[in-house]
Amino acid sequence: MFTACADRPSDTARVILRRPTVQEPHDPEDPAEDPRRALVRRVESSAAFEKSKRLRDFLLYVTERALREPGVPVTEHEIRRDVFGRSIDVDATEDTVVRVQASHLRRRLEQYFAIEGVAETLVIEIPRGGYTPLFRERTLAAPGVRPIPARGPLVAIIVLLAVACAALAADAWRWRVRARQAGPAAALGPGVDHLWREMFGAAPVYLVLGDSNLSLFQDTIKYQLSLPEYQRQEFVQIARARLPAAEVPVSWRLMNRENTSIADAKLAERVARVNALQGRAIDIVLARRADPGQMQTHNVILSGPRRSNPWVELFEERLNFRSRFEEGTRHASLHNAAPRPGEAAEYAVEWNKVGYGRVAYLSSAQGRGGVLLLSGIDMSSTEACADFVTNETRVRQLFQALGVNEGSRIPHFEVLLRTNLLLGTTAAYEVVAHRRLDP
Numbered sequence: 001m002f003t004a005c006a007d008r009p010s011d012t013a014r015v016i017l018r019r020p021t022v023q024e025p026h027d028p029e030d031p032a033e034d035p036r037r038a039l040v041r042r043v044e045s046s047a048a049f050e051k052s053k054r055l056r057d058f059l060l061y062v063t064e065r066a067l068r069e070p071g072v073p074v075t076e077h078e079i080r081r082d083v084f085g086r087s088i089d090v091d092a093t094e095d096t097v098v099r100v101q102a103s104h105l106r107r108r109l110e111q112y113f114a115i116e117g118v119a120e121t122l123v124i125e126i127p128r129g130g131y132t133p134l135f136r137e138r139t140l141a142a143p144g145v146r147p148i149p150a151r152g153p154l155v156a157i158i159v160l161l162a163v164a165c166a167a168l169a170a171d172a173w174r175w176r177v178r179a180r181q182a183g184p185a186a187a188l189g190p191g192v193d194h195l196w197r198e199m200f201g202a203a204p205v206y207l208v209l210g211d212s213n214l215s216l217f218q219d220t221i222k223y224q225l226s227l228p229e230y231q232r233q234e235f236v237q238i239a240r241a242r243l244p245a246a247e248v249p250v251s252w253r254l255m256n257r258e259n260t261s262i263a264d265a266k267l268a269e270r271v272a273r274v275n276a277l278q279g280r281a282i283d284i285v286l287a288r289r290a291d292p293g294q295m296q297t298h299n300v301i302l303s304g305p306r307r308s309n310p311w312v313e314l315f316e317e318r319l320n321f322r323s324r325f326e327e328g329t330r331h332a333s334l335h336n337a338a339p340r341p342g343e344a345a346e347y348a349v350e351w352n353k354v355g356y357g358r359v360a361y362l363s364s365a366q367g368r369g370g371v372l373l374l375s376g377i378d379m380s381s382t383e384a385c386a387d388f389v390t391n392e393t394r395v396r397q398l399f400q401a402l403g404v405n406e407g408s409r410i411p412h413f414e415v416l417l418r419t420n421l422l423l424g425t426t427a428a429y430e431v432v433a434h435r436r437l438d439p
Contacts, residue, residue: 036067036135039122048112051281055105057083063124066133074131102131103291107283187277189392191399191406196274196389198410199361199370200299204281207271208295208311209264210304210382211287217255218307220247222327230310233288258286263379264303267386271301274390287311299369303386305332305377315371320435321347321358321416323375332377334358334416336433343433349377353421357381357429359388360414362437373414381419384429388417401434412437 040063043049044056061083065074076098080086084097106126113123125134185193217235218224221242229238235255239248268284275282283294287309294300295314306312306323316322321334324346333348334356347356357376364371372389376382388394399406402413413436419429 035122039120039124039135043109043112043117043124046112046116048108048116054101055108058101058105062126062131063133076131079131100293102126188274189395191392191395192274192390193278194406195395195398195410196278199372200280202280203299203369204283205275205301206294206298207268207282207284207301208290208303208309209260209268209284209286210308212259212261212308213254213257214287215308217251218327220251220254224307224325224327225310227310227313258288260286261304261379261382263376263382266383267303267374270386270390296364297368300364301372301374303374304382305375312373312375315362315373318362319360319414321414323358323377334377340433347416347418347432351378355381355419355421357385357417357419358414359385359417361410362412376419380421381417384417384419388415397431401431402436
């Protein structure tokens with residue numbers, strides 16, 4: 001998982017009333033030769049933590065406690081009081097700040113050791129179910145030794161995603177330097193810069209990538225999971241109800257992995273670049289690890305179709321173009337709820353020939369942020385959707401279709417794209433229809 005998020009605006013504005021009562025790892029009295037403290041300093045000063053003071057405080061508190069008081073567990077009450085300045089008399093079921101921030105902290109640690117800290121021989125882990133960190137040694141491949149080639153397309157996809165994320169982290173500083181030198185509008189194009197600032201302002205963005213294994217799992221069981229079924233992750237129970245007993249272990253091994261597509265990895269790179277140039281924090285997660293609470297309070301971008309990203313279900317009924325997929329026949333289409341003159345009632349995919357994608361911008365369920373859906377029914381159409389909102393020429397085309405000027409307010413909208421394929425590669429795409437959405 002690649003994560004580069006900031007706390008919610010309401011969190012970053014909250015004052016920490018009480019600092020940790022223990023000494024922080026950079027205290028002069030600490031033994032400089034302790035590699036664990038040196039590691040903590042590298043982690044808390046990394047790009048993964050630079051925009052979140054709360055998570056740095058959290059990390060410094062629990063690691064110092066673990067080093068100074070080995071074997072003594074760090075409790076949720078202590079963290080609530082000493083790090084977040086909250087009363088310990090509050091019911092933990094009502095004040096979930098520690099659990100929520102612990103989840104963010106675990107993801108940031110995973111990010112650091114997967115990208116910036118990929119060469120670290122010592123790693124920090126916070127096992128779920130507690131808050132006491134562990135310092136664990138890991139074995140690195142010897143220089144010049146090539147790893148065993150990954151087998152199968154699923155492993156290849158996740159490897160490519162990791163490579164893309166690593167490249168993204170390596171290039172982030174170049175984007176920031178370019179933005180400082182020429183300004184985001186010059187680096188992105190004035191239309192793209194205006195569109196993204198109108199959609200998301202300065203608040204963090206929560207990017208949820210599609211679950212490739214879910215699509216394969218549904219191919220196997222000939223059934224599309226609802227969002228509640230997907231959230232519960234009862235994949236074994238569903239497989240047992242729909243498959244012969246001998247095939248259940250195969251489906252379980254499939255859903256025991258978490259992969260996204262190459263198209264979603266490329267989309268993540270495009271989206272992260274725009275956010276980096278505009279100074280906006282971004283948290284990138286796979287659909288299976290998405291937090292519904294974040295979608296209520298953050299700006300949200302959902303990548304991929306409903307079939308690989310069930311979170312699209314939260315917003316699709318508010319749209320005119322709605323995705324359909326028949327598991328038995330594999331007939332995929334976008335249904336036009338209210339056809340206008342010259343429009344079709346259904347836009348059906350011709351696999352490996354013609355694809356369709358939908359770009360939709362609307363408000364979140366509670367109106368606290370923007371939601372952007374980039375829903376290509378196939379991978380090439382997903383790439384087209386990502387290009388449509390990051391390409392200056394295409395954004396100008398969008399402005400013209402919506403009847404707005406570059407400097408004016410952007411209304412909520414949805415756009416239907418037709419993608420013409422050549423041997424499975426995107427050759428070209430065009431706007432088929434568009435709508436301005438009512439508030």
